[in-house]
Amino acid sequence: MAAEVPAWEGYTLYIAPESYLFDPITAKDAGEKKQVLKIERDEEGSITLLDSMPTLTLREKELKVYGILGQITLHTAPYLVLVTARKQVGTLSGHALYQATDFRICPVPRDSKPSVMEHPIERTLLELLKTHLYSAPFYFSYTYDLTSSFQRSESQRGALWQRADERFFWNRYISTGFIETTASGKTDLSKFILPIIFxxxxxxxxxxxxxxxxxxxxxxxxxxxxxxxxxxxxxxxxxxxxxxxxxxxxxxxxxxxxxxxxxxxxxxxxxxxxxxxxxxxxxxxxxxxxxxxxxxxxxxxxxxxxxxxxxxxxxxxxxxxxxxxxxxxxxxxxxxxxxxxxxxxxxxxxxxxxxxxxxxxxxxxxxxxxxxxxxxxxxxxxxxxxxxxxxxxxxxxxxxxxxxxxxxxxxxxxxxxxxxxxxxxxxxxxxxxKFEDQKEFWHIFRNVWADHADVVSKAYSGTGALKTDFTRTGKRSWEGALQDGVNSMTRYVRNNFFDGSRQDAYDLFTGAWTPRKGATGDKRAILVRLMPYIWLLSVAILVAAFLAPRSDDDATRNKITAVAVIVAFTSFYFITERGLEYVAWPTLNRPEETMYYDGPGYSSGRHGRAAISAHYEGNRKGPKSTARDILAEPAKVAKGRRGGEYTQ
Structure with a gap:
């Protein structure tokens, strides 16, 4: 079996107009010869390893880097994703373990001007990428394979990325270029590939x-x-x-x-x-x-x-x-x-x-x-x-x-x-x-598992876990039940109005969606888009009418209040009957097959679909439309489309 090969423990990055130069930082007792990674800032973005640092000019900028997560191509250009800050979270059998705490996204082409990076699609994708980097807990080690369990690690050898379990190698997709270059036998970039776990x-x-x-x-x-x-x-x-x-x-x-x-x-x-x-x-x-x-x-x-x-x-x-x-x-x-x-x-x-x-x-x-x-x-x-x-x-x-x-x-x-x-x-x-009799350890055990629950839950639902009061204390409390109620309502808001962009960020980083040129905007009807504002305005009028002091002109106020009540009720009914149109759906991989599925199986109902009910119920003059019809002719559901996929 191949010997174990650790990753470099960081670099001094020299940023020049023509290239990026990653000069590895080595430990004092490291006897291995280091090589400098050079990435050309041209259309090809070619990668080479240099035996020594080239002569530097005064044009280079220096940056301390603790890991290269990989390279990702967005709308206009490829970018390097770098770890620029870390904190040590522990030591496992002599191996230092770290959490990534800060990042840098560097455009590869030298002509990536700020105006290009301000392109609306590019800006959106960059924001998704940044949001994902700063919201996810990423852990790594230069010498230990965190992606594998103790048992799997016993049989794994080779470079860190070769030993990694591909399921949990979170940056596997954006490391593809480095991995393919290494696998081709042209240039061995193994020590520059750093697997992370989420x-x-x-x-x-x-x-x-x-x-x-x-x-x-x-x-x-x-x-x-x-x-x-x-x-x-x-x-x-x-x-x-x-x-x-x-x-x-x-x-x-x-x-x-x-x-x-x-x-x-x-x-x-x-x-x-x-x-x-x-x-x-x-x-x-x-x-x-x-x-x-x-x-x-x-x-x-x-x-x-x-x-x-x-x-x-x-x-x-x-x-x-x-x-x-x-x-x-x-x-x-x-x-x-x-x-x-x-x-x-x-x-x-x-x-x-x-x-x-x-x-x-x-x-x-x-x-x-x-x-x-x-x-x-x-x-x-x-x-x-x-x-x-x-x-x-x-x-x-x-x-x-x-x-x-x-x-x-x-x-x-x-x-x-x-x-x-x-x-x-x-x-x-x-x-x-039983270890439960060891008071200090019992307290640690409960809180570690509760912290674990919160992190796993936040990644999926957007909030900490429910029922963690039992995990932390060994008993269920009414205070914990009240906090669960708060978390449940927070989940509702996040899942309906904010998780679309979070899903987009996952799809972008993991490669479930790859960028394509062009974009479609909000295709909902004007009335549909205006209705939430109409509802908010009517509610504001009602609040103002309730708080305003009494006057001789109460008859006029009562008329305005009555109209506001009718508008508020009507607009609220309109919104709830078309709820599907107001959810912040993902825009990269829009789940239209699921949204409009009408094949065999079970459905608890099709609520909030008033504007597209014809696609389910059909009409007296024509046959019922199927999910396949809707997917084949997206114009049929244009009024229910909030946001849109980036298209060629």
Whole structure:
């Protein structure tokens, strides 16, 4: 196997009109010869490695850079994406771990003038890119592969990018140019490729009964089908699901000069069938289960990948078995039944019924049921002094509707269950002892898992997780329930009016959408666009009328008030009946197939579609239009199109 090759730990970047020069920063004891990366600022943007720095002129600008995330092409030009600030968040087995805290986006061509970068499409795409960089928690190491679990790392060799798990190599798409150049054999850029993860990382130094331990938790978010809560649901034809996260809990014990490492991996991901929730300004969007002919194949492919990666899969479904969520539960169970995979074990757990009255400690009853199906607390990874002594051969895959709140409670409980076994195995706890009795560590454990929950939730829903008061304190409180209510309302606002651009940013950075020239604007009818302003004006008039002092001209005021009430009610009704048109949909990959789907399956309703109801209901004179018709002739839905895709 190839030797492990770390990445350079930073550079001095010299910015000249003709080229970018990246001069690696090396440690004092590094004996390896360094090479300078040169990127030409011409149309080709050719890349070469120089054995030494060329003679500099007075024209160069200097910049300290801590990593090259890659290169991305926008509307008018390619750009380098650089890490310009970092903070160390811990050390793992001697490897320094960092979080990226500041970035720089540099245009490659020398003729990229400010006027070009101010092009409306270019400016929009740059803002999306910047928003994504500064809103996502990115972690990296120059010498350690954060994309891989402890167990996977044992068998990986080669350069850092070669060892990386492509699912969690978040900047894999924008690193494509460097990777292809290296793979072609022309120029080895391995030391300049820095994989990052998008997720959560926290390390804590603890002491239990005189034993010094490192306790940690890592969440790795998959770059496949990445997105936001309502704009990314279910599965795609390649078997990838939305909001897939791998969470790894670990402990490291150094005793007698020997390092013992134990880790436990869990996964979460959207229900692996074709389904969606179509926003329409209602608190509960329209639920849609799409009964596609490729569902069985996509679900089978998903679990083939999961079994190949993790071994036995124990599925825990927390979706409600009554009311709004029931069709999702039924679709999942049907898909698993048709799957017929003997290594996939399904368990349904009615979370809200079993934990009624905020008694979330009852989740241990779920663990007992999983044990009855073969899950073992001893099934985790462990190595002693670099020698693998135990491998994890199964994984619990947990989901609720969003794979956030209920899922977090169950995952932290499973982590607690396994951690006790791990601590007993390494001799820190005696048989029958529990780490929960160690007051300081119990507090750390709860808060690390609650922080993990908040980060995973924020990436998908836009707010912190619900029910974290239980995770932090071990009990459910009414204060926590009140905070959950605030978070729920915040989610509603963000998911309807702000998540379209967040979804665009995910699609841009991960390569789910590639820039094309041209753009279409807001095609909604003038009246549709004006109606929110009419409603706001009428409400303002009502407030003013209510606050104004009484006068002799009350009759006139009453008439104005009556008219304002009628206008406010009428405009509000107009907006809610056309809710689909007022949602801030993604504009890069606009989900029109989902928005206008009328094929086989289940739909809870088609609310907020008054302006396009003819496309569903047809009319007395003509046949009913199908989703395929609508996609083939987008002009049919021009009045319901808010924003538009960038087109050729």
């Amino acid at each position: 997720g959560f990382l926290e390390l804590k130094q603890i002491n239990i009964k005189g034993n010094d331990l490192t306790y940690g938790l890592i969440a790795r978010r998959s770059r496949h089908r990445a997105g936001t809560r309502y704009f990314s649901r279910g599965i795609d034809a390649t078997g990838e699901v939305s909001n897939f996260n791998e969470s790894e809990q670990f402990i490291i014990l150094n005793k007698g000069g020997k390092e013992t490492r134990s880790s436990y991996v869990q996964t979460r991901g959207s229900v692996p069938v074709f389904w969606a929730e179509v926003n329409n300004l209602r608190y509960k969007p329209d639920l849609l289960i799409m009964d596609k002919h490729e569902t069985a194949e996509a679900t089978a492919l998903h679990f083939q990948k999961q079994v190949a990666t993790y071994g036995e899969n124990y599925l825990v479904n927390l979706v409600n078995q009554k009311g709004y969520e029931k069709p999702v539960k039924d679709a999942y169970e049907k898909a698993v039944e048709e799957l017929g995979n003997p290594r996939v074990h399904y368990t349904y757990y009615d979370f809200h019924h079993e934990c009624k009255g905020m008694k979330f400690e009852k989740v241990f009853g779920l663990i007992e049921r999983l044990q009855g199906k073969g899950l073992r607390a001893e099934d985790y990874f462990q190595s002693d002094g670099g020698r693998t002594t135990r491998k994890q051969s199964a994984v619990v895959r947990t989901n609720c509707m969003d794979c956030l709140d209920r899922t977090n409670v169950v995952q932290s409980t499973l982590g607690r269950w396994v951690l006790n076994q791990q601590l007993r195995e390494v001799g820190v706890l005696a048989s029958g002892e």
